[in-house]
Amino acid sequence: MSGRILVVDDILANRRLLQAKLEARYFEVILASNGPDALVAAAEHAPDVILLDVMMPGMDGYEVCQRLKANPQTAHIPVVMVTALSQQESRLQGLRAGADDFITKPFDDFGLLTRISALLRYHSVAKELRQREASGGPAIFDADIDADAMDRPSRVVVVDESVHRARRLSDYLRRAGHVTASLQDAGDQTEGRGIDVLVLALDQQGFDPLRLCAQFKMGERTRAVAILLICNEINQDKALKALELGASDIIMEPVDREELLARVLTQTRRTRYIEILRRRVDRGIELSVIDPLTGLYNRRHMMSQLSQLMGRSVVDAAPVSIAAFDIDHFKSVNDTHGHEVGDDVLCQFADRLRENVRPMDIVCRQGGEEFLVIMPGIPGDLACMAAERIRCAVAATPFGIGEGKPTLDVTVSAGVATNEGQLTGDPQILLRQADDALYAAKKSGRNRVMSLAA
Numbered sequence: 001m002s003g004r005i006l007v008v009d010d011i012l013a014n015r016r017l018l019q020a021k022l023e024a025r026y027f028e029v030i031l032a033s034n035g036p037d038a039l040v041a042a043a044e045h046a047p048d049v050i051l052l053d054v055m056m057p058g059m060d061g062y063e064v065c066q067r068l069k070a071n072p073q074t075a076h077i078p079v080v081m082v083t084a085l086s087q088q089e090s091r092l093q094g095l096r097a098g099a100d101d102f103i104t105k106p107f108d109d110f111g112l113l114t115r116i117s118a119l120l121r122y123h124s125v126a127k128e129l130r131q132r133e134a135s136g137g138p139a140i141f142d143a144d145i146d147a148d149a150m151d152r153p154s155r156v157v158v159v160d161e162s163v164h165r166a167r168r169l170s171d172y173l174r175r176a177g178h179v180t181a182s183l184q185d186a187g188d189q190t191e192g193r194g195i196d197v198l199v200l201a202l203d204q205q206g207f208d209p210l211r212l213c214a215q216f217k218m219g220e221r222t223r224a225v226a227i228l229l230i231c232n233e234i235n236q237d238k239a240l241k242a243l244e245l246g247a248s249d250i251i252m253e254p255v256d257r258e259e260l261l262a263r264v265l266t267q268t269r270r271t272r273y274i275e276i277l278r279r280r281v282d283r284g285i286e287l288s289v290i291d292p293l294t295g296l297y298n299r300r301h302m303m304s305q306l307s308q309l310m311g312r313s314v315v316d317a318a319p320v321s322i323a324a325f326d327i328d329h330f331k332s333v334n335d336t337h338g339h340e341v342g343d344d345v346l347c348q349f350a351d352r353l354r355e356n357v358r359p360m361d362i363v364c365r366q367g368g369e370e371f372l373v374i375m376p377g378i379p380g381d382l383a384c385m386a387a388e389r390i391r392c393a394v395a396a397t398p399f400g401i402g403e404g405k406p407t408l409d410v411t412v413s414a415g416v417a418t419n420e421g422q423l424t425g426d427p428q429i430l431l432r433q434a435d436d437a438l439y440a441a442k443k444s445g446r447n448r449v450m451s452l453a454a
């Protein structure tokens with residue numbers, strides 16, 4: 001993975017060393033020798049990762065980090081704090097300042113490069129989600145980005161055959177307030193039950209830890225769980241494979257307590273941040289295509305789907321049929337029983353539509369009491385039969401409108417239109433044909449299906 005990296009260090013030799021290591025791996029490197037220059041470079045060059053020395057005269061690394069995180073233009077860039085081995089405490093201080101990761105001088109190449117790769121991967125996923133969110137229709141509220149939720153105790157599973165080490169690691173985690181769970185809990189996504197981090201020792205005899213990595217990353221429910229590898233000098237190759245499979249981070253043996261806690265914290269934040277972004281993107285997509293009353297697709301989605309299908313129909317002459325439905329005398333339902341009952345009737349009609357179409361059909365509410373079913377690949381005669389089945393399903397059983405109240409006889413009229421490649425890709429013509437047929441059905445007595453072509 002390539003990327004642009006800003007290296008900030010007050011000592012020339014350190015800058016040169018990092019530059020050489022990174023350029024050897026084809027990263028683009030930008031250098032800054034003090035805090036103020038770093039802030040300018042970050043805003044100007046939009047690096048993918050910033051390696052930030054903690055000890056610098058004037059503005060130190062913590063302050064630079066805080067300023068980067070306070071500026072919306074640079075807040076999303078991952079910051080790696082570079083600390084000396086003797087500064088254990090400064091790791092946590094760095095994380096409190098908003099840093100995303102830390103590395104310790106003197107660098108081991110393996111740790112440095114795996115960390116940068118993992119951050120670049122994370123950064124690109126987060127960037128894509130943010131872009132999708134920004135382009136995804138209506139604005140979404142920030143209510144569920146909750147700083148407390150980000151730093152809630154983690155739920156961690158430790159998988160390690162070495163009973164002694166497993167107990168020690170679990171102990172570290174529990175004493176810091178985290179919850180240790182079992183592997184069985186990993187698939188459980190019940191609110192508050194899912195896990196954040198899998199701590200996986202690579203030196204196992206009884207099973208293949210790489211297989212477990214792959215299983216986690218393939219599983220729908222475990223994909224988002226961050227995997228933190230416990231690794232030593234001997235199994236670095238295995239660690240590289242695990243990182244390729246989607247593991248997020250490594251920690252070298254012997255495991256240092258502070259480092260374990262700090263890494264669990266950063267991985268938990270990342271997992272949760274991605275999860276929140278994903279949920280917001282999903283909800284944004286949902287908000288932009290779903291009719292909130294009935295849960296059917298809205299007119300916007302209807303038009304885009306119909307345009308696509310019409311376009312395809314021009315190319316391969318596959319038929320596309322639509323059936324426009326309108327509830328008969330709906331205004332009198334509202335006038336007689338009130339809008340609440342009116343809404344209830346709309347929802348019940350939506351249910352009957354859903355129950356009586358094929359899985360590939362697209363059921364939409366156009367607005368008011370008007371609905372449309374798009375039937376890809378279905379010629380006109382079959383579309384009329386499908387619409388007739390829906391009409392019968394509505395007329396056959398009266399609608400309940402609340403306990404103790406009489407049921408309501410509801411009927412619908414429908415107009416069917418089909419494109420078998422004869423029309424251009426413009427859905428408006430097809431929609432007008434269906435509307436004309438629907439109007440004819442209304443005129444000739446309602447509770448019927450008509451198609452002008454037939």
Ligand SMILES: [Mg+2]
Nearest residue numbers: 010053055056
């Ligand atoms: Mg320094």
